Amino acid sequence: MSDADDELLRRSYEHMHFARTLDNGLVTWQRQGLVPAYPPARGQEAAQVGSALALDRSKDFVFPTYREIGVAVAWGVDLVGYLGSHLGLWHGGLWDAARDRFAPLQAVVGAGPLHAVGWALGQKLDGLDGVALSYFGDGASSQGDVHEAMNFASVMSAPVVFFVQNNRWALSVPLARQVGGESVAARAAGYGMTGTVVDGDDPIAVYRATHDAVELARSTGRPSLVEAMTYRRGPHATSDDPGRYRSLEDERAAGVDPLERLEGVLRASGLADDAWFAALVEAEAPRLEALRATLVEPAPMPGDQMFEHVFQSPTPQITRQRAQWREESEHA
Amino acid sequence: MPETATATATATLELSMQGAINRALRDSLADDDRMLVFGEDVGVLGGVFRMTDGLQAEFGAGRVFDTPLAESGIIGLAVGLAMGGWHPVPEVQFDGFVFPGFDQLLSQVARMNYRSRGAFPMPITLRVPSFGGIRAPELHGESLETYFMHVPGLKVVTPSNPHDAYHLLRRAIAMPDPVIFMEPKSRYWNKGPVDPDAAADLEGATIVRPGRHATLVCWGSMVHRCLQVAELAAEDGIELEVLDLRWLTPIDEESLQESVSRTGRAVVVHEAPLTAGPGAEITALVSRLCFRELKSPVERVTGYDVPTPSGDLEDEFIPSVDRILFGVQRALEYRRG
Ligand SMILES: Cc1ncc(C[n+]2csc(CCOP(=O)(O)OP(=O)(O)O)c2C)c(N)n1
Ligand SMILES: [Mg+2]
Numbered sequence: 205m206s207d208a209d210d211e212l213l214r215r216s217y218e219h220m221h222f223a224r225t226l227d228n229g230l231v232t233w234q235r236q237g238l239v240p241a242y243p244p245a246r247g248q249e250a251a252q253v254g255s256a257l258a259l260d261r262s263k264d265f266v267f268p269t270y271r272e273i274g275v276a277v278a279w280g281v282d283l284v285g286y287l288g289s290h291l292g293l294w295h296g297g298l299w300d301a302a303r304d305r306f307a308p309l310q311a312v313v314g315a316g317p318l319h320a321v322g323w324a325l326g327q328k329l330d331g332l333d334g335v336a337l338s339y340f341g342d343g344a345s346s347q348g349d350v351h352e353a354m355n356f357a358s359v360m361s362a363p364v365v366f367f368v369q370n371n372r373w374a375l376s377v378p379l380a381r382q383v384g385g386e387s388v389a390a391r392a393a394g395y396g397m398t399g400t401v402v403d404g405d406d407p408i409a410v411y412r413a414t415h416d417a418v419e420l421a422r423s424t425g426r427p428s429l430v431e432a433m434t435y436r437r438g439p440h441a442t443s444d445d446p447g448r449y450r451s452l453e454d455e456r457a458a459g460v461d462p463l464e465r466l467e468g469v470l471r472a473s474g475l476a477d478d479a480w481f482a483a484l485v486e487a488e489a490p491r492l493e494a495l496r497a498t499l500v501e502p503a504p505m506p507g508d509q510m511f512e513h514v515f516q517s518p519t520p521q522i523t524r525q526r527a528q529w530r531e532e533s534e535h536a
Numbered sequence: 537m538p539e540t541a542t543a544t545a546t547a548t549l550e551l552s553m554q555g556a557i558n559r560a561l562r563d564s565l566a567d568d569d570r571m572l573v574f575g576e577d578v579g580v581l582g583g584v585f586r587m588t589d590g591l592q593a594e595f596g597a598g599r600v601f602d603t604p605l606a607e608s609g610i611i612g613l614a615v616g617l618a619m620g621g622w623h624p625v626p627e628v629q630f631d632g633f634v635f636p637g638f639d640q641l642l643s644q645v646a647r648m649n650y651r652s653r654g655a656f657p658m659p660i661t662l663r664v665p666s667f668g669g670i671r672a673p674e675l676h677g678e679s680l681e682t683y684f685m686h687v688p689g690l691k692v693v694t695p696s697n698p699h700d701a702y703h704l705l706r707r708a709i710a711m712p713d714p715v716i717f718m719e720p721k722s723r724y725w726n727k728g729p730v731d732p733d734a735a736a737d738l739e740g741a742t743i744v745r746p747g748r749h750a751t752l753v754c755w756g757s758m759v760h761r762c763l764q765v766a767e768l769a770a771e772d773g774i775e776l777e778v779l780d781l782r783w784l785t786p787i788d789e790e791s792l793q794e795s796v797s798r799t800g801r802a803v804v805v806h807e808a809p810l811t812a813g814p815g816a817e818i819t820a821l822v823s824r825l826c827f828r829e830l831k832s833p834v835e836r837v838t839g840y841d842v843p844t845p846s847g848d849l850e851d852e853f854i855p856s857v858d859r860i861l862f863g864v865q866r867a868l869e870y871r872r873g
Binding site for chain 2: 296301303327353359514515
């Protein structure tokens with residue numbers, strides 16, 4: 205392995221580990237009543253971090269779902285803003301989505317890929333070489349919008365990478381009841397584009413497959429699809445009870461946890477030792493504590509923000525309702 | 537080019553609404569190089585109603601292009617393009633086919649500015665050939681304004697004549713918010729004067745015929761019919777005011793209040809079905825704004841609560857001159873107690 209690969213392995217582990225720490229933290233904080241609800245990404249860190257690292261932060265653009273904390277960590281989204289969505293402070297989150305090149309969280313399963321195609325087409329029309337990375341799940345692949353997005357991207361040659369995290373579950377519904385043919389990547393051929401299946405728990409394999417797809421899009425404008433096979437090791441969300449639909453035996457099919465796997469690789473190849481791992485954990489503690497502090501006392505969201513941003517140029521009706529809200533809330 | 541500008545500066549043109557819309561698109565494309573026109577069959581063909589005729593030849597297939605046949609795709613594409621700083625002006629071929637694109641329209645176009653706290657404005661103008669009256673098949677003659685008006689984050693406008701069509705479309709395209717531009721397809725081929733340089737007052741409603749006995753509140757395709765009604769009523773000495781709302785979001789409440797307070801009676805006329813239709817909102821506004829001056833309950837003359845029919849039944853469904861006259865009569869003959 206080259207030095208670059210060594211570096212990539214270590215960086216992947218750092219991001220994956222912090223994503224896991226934060227993910228665990230959020231589940232705990234949800235139980236403590238600090239966070240209303242949270243969809244854990246446990247088990248998907250390699251797929252998320254490996255793909256995010258394959259992009260160019262200065263020109264590409266990420267279209268996430270709601271379960272992309274590993275992407276947010278590796279991409280370097282303002283995490284306080286990112287948590288704003290899970291805290292219920294603002295639908296899409298509170299980071300500057302245009303500056304961070306990371307679209308607002310998307311609650312509608314399957315709606316985002318079309319936006320990625322539109323953004324990517326715009327790059328082509330502008331003569332720029334940015335690539336859109338569209339994240340979605342095995343469940344989302346059933347949506348008509350995802351078909352429309354792939355077909356539009358192919359017909360129009362939009363530089364977009366469709367990145368499927370096939371975590372084998374869409375809430376309670378298993379892959380076999382979701383995806384005819386059991387592979388989303390197989391569908392790519394029907395759109396005249398490459399579809400690659402990759403071990404989604406190996407960040408380097410994910411990185412390489414995504415990197416190839418990004419380079420293809422950048423140099424030829426052609427879309428393609430990467431399907432990262434992984435496993436949703438946690439519940440769908442903190443409100444979910446997976447015991448109602450899957451057994452411990454089912455869960456064992458997930459195999460070795462991607463973090464443990466990568467730790468083994470790092471140790472076996474002599475890239476990291478006990479001291480390295482200990483230093484990493486130590487460095488995370490203040491970052492985690494700083495985030496927790498913002499959850500304990502989140503910046504308040506004033507009620508009249510409800511009326512802000514409905515329009516760029518508000519209607520008289522919105523302005524009147526806002527004034528009425530103010531008057532009545534002051535007298536309440 | 538300045539020559540062309542001066543050449544058109546003083547000329548009032550005689551254009552059909554199709555000509556006016558086509559010209560508005562052409563002039564906007566020329567003024568704004570971030571504007572894009574796309575949809576089904578809008579490129580080489582120029583659209584099934586020819587609204588985009590000649591635009592691809594003039595501006596190229598990068599600015600005016602055909603998409604695959606998928607409305608959700610068209611509207612979702614517009615969202616992504618707007619996120620990338622473009623000004624999309626997509627067309628949905630017929631009103632009833634907005635439905636397959638409803639999620640992208642309601643959950644994405646209408647909310648992205650809000651969701652992103654203004655980071656991604658949606659300066660999208662969605663053109664929708666609308667309303668009935670041309671004997672089209674099922675779902676080609678629907679009046680969807682109620683749906684659009686109910687969605688926070690969308691603005692809704694519909695012109696009734698070529699001059700307004702030109703200016704309202706240009707204005708909608710220039711606005712930083714999403715606008716649904718409902719085109720009254722039964723009026724596409726009627727000509728009228730268009731002065732491209734006289735962008736008179738386009739903000740709210742406009743009184744297209746003054747009167748004093750009752751106000752006919754209407755928009756789009758029904759304005760012409762209400763003018764016919766007013767003409768006939770005048771023969772019997774009844775002076776009807778015709779108020780063309782034009783903007784359905786936001787409704788120009790001041791003009792509505794001013795007119796109905798003066799006449800004391802309102803008859804709302806629309807093609808959309810009655811129940812929970814646009815007339816319900818207007819009636820509620822009139823009852824609050826003009827309660828003291830009202831001499832009769834607000835009358836509504838509308839489509840029925842049935843799927844919009846095609847063929848000859850269309851004439852039974854869309855408010856006719858006679859049905860509107862009956863509505864006027866009910867308002868005028870109302871007696872308290
Ligand atoms: C259009 C739509 N339908 C239903 C839901 C409710 N829902 C949220 S996530 C989810 C499962 C999605 O599965 P998948 O696409 O595989 O992503 P994952 O949750 O596994 O990350 C469902 C049914 C939704 N948010 N949007
Ligand atoms: Mg899934």
